Amino acid sequence: xxxxxxxxxxxxxxxxxxxxxxxxxxxxxxxxxxxxxxxxxxxxxxxxxxxxxxxxxxxxxxxxxxxxxxxxxxxxxxxxxxxxxxxxxxxxxxxxxxxxxxxxxxxxxxxxxxxxxxxxxxxx
Ligand SMILES: [Zn+2]
Numbered sequence: 578x579x580x581x582x583x584x585x586x587x588x589x590x591x592x593x594x595x596x597x598x599x600x601x602x603x604x605x606x607x608x609x610x611x612x613x614x615x616x617x618x619x620x621x622x623x624x625x626x627x628x629x630x631x632x633x634x635x636x637x638x639x640x641x642x643x644x645x646x647x648x649x650x651x652x653x654x655x656x657x658x659x660x661x662x663x664x665x666x667x668x669x670x671x672x673x674x675x676x677x678x679x680x681x682x683x684x685x686x687x688x689x690x691x692x693x694x695x696x697x698x699x700x701x
Contacts, residue, residue, distance in 0.1 A: 582669030616679040634662040
């Protein structure tokens with residue numbers, strides 16, 4: 578079985594500005610991009626939702642890259658985004674994503690993780 582990741586997307590943002598600039602310096606960039614892609618997909622497909630994302634699994638169990646695809650949806654009760662890999666069972670829960678630049682809700686612009694645009698994402 579895979580791991581269960583419980584992630585608060587705000588941890589990937591600059592505390593002062595809420596901007597994405599510091600993201601590029603983080604060792605966890607790959608993870609941030611992975612989770613960010615899931616958030617972007619889910620919020621982009623509201624309100625109906627589309628389980629089958631365009632995000633592929635990032636795990637490489639036994640040094641063989643997992644060929645699974647990520648399925649994700651918004652849990653309307655909790656507001657969390659829950660996801661899992663169709664193959665290895667890696668799964669997780671994402672919260673704190675609403676005010677991040679990954680959210681496509683409220684007109685935030687895409688997941689330009691390494692953009693020099695440092696405007697805070699203030700939309701709600
Ligand atoms: Zn997998």
